[in-house]
Amino acid sequence: MNVMTASADPRIDIAPLLARIAGLLGDLRSDHAGETGAVMIYRGILAGSADPAIRAFATEHLATEAGHLRLLEAMLAPGQRSILLPIWRVAGFLTGWLPAIAGPRAVYATIEAVETFVDHHYEEQIVKLGRTGEEGALRRLLETCQGEEVHHRDEAAAALGTAPRGALLRAWAFVVGSGSAAAVAAARRI
Structure with missing residues (x-):
């Protein structure tokens, strides 16, 4: 479900915000790198899975991530933008492709882990922004992106269901979440 709203205006003039808000360029650079990786995760899933339900899930979410x-x-x-984008593209593709060849539960666990991280990542930025002017416009854009990422997380969690997650699936989710955090830290600086 692609719910990106027209109120998320990409013509936000960030120049005055960059001069006023410490760390904003790094935040936005990491968002861009993360969305680049997300696009590649879904491309990796599509390359690795023939399952119709997984392909539909990935196709729908790919459209949303491409919009972000x-x-x-x-x-x-x-x-x-981050000069590490080539690395994020490869890492994202592999982060999607590996679980896709392992099966649907691995795909859903991957998306749940990534989107849980992304939810918190966007929230850290949103709370720093005011509600009016260009700051408010950027805040609303990030809130829209965050809401869509939460929707992806919740869809993946629902698809996983309440069945216990084995040690391998939990370990993979930990690696995905930790890798996302490391990628953000690097993209903020480089």
Whole structure:
């Protein structure tokens, strides 16, 4: 379900915000890198799975993530983006492809882990922003993206159901969450 709203205006002038809000460029750079990785996760899932339900899930979510990426690309000049994007593309693809070849539960556990991290990542940024002017516009855009990521997480969690998650699935989810945190830390700086 792609619910990106027209109120999420990609023409936000971030220049005055960058001068006023410490760390904002790093935050937005990490968001852009993360959405780049997310697009590649879903492409990896599509490359690795023939399961019709997984392919439908991935296709729908890929469209949403591609929309998020377009919004961030409209705000950030190429020189403001992470130089590590080639690494995020490969890592994202493998993060989708490996679980796709392992099966649906691995895919859903991956998405649940990634989107849990992303929810918290966006929240850390949202609370720093005011509600009016360009700050408010950026806040609303990030809230929209966050809401859609939470929707992805909740869909994946529902698909996983209440069946116990084995040690391997829990370990993989830990690796995915930790890897996401490390990627954000690197993208904020580089």
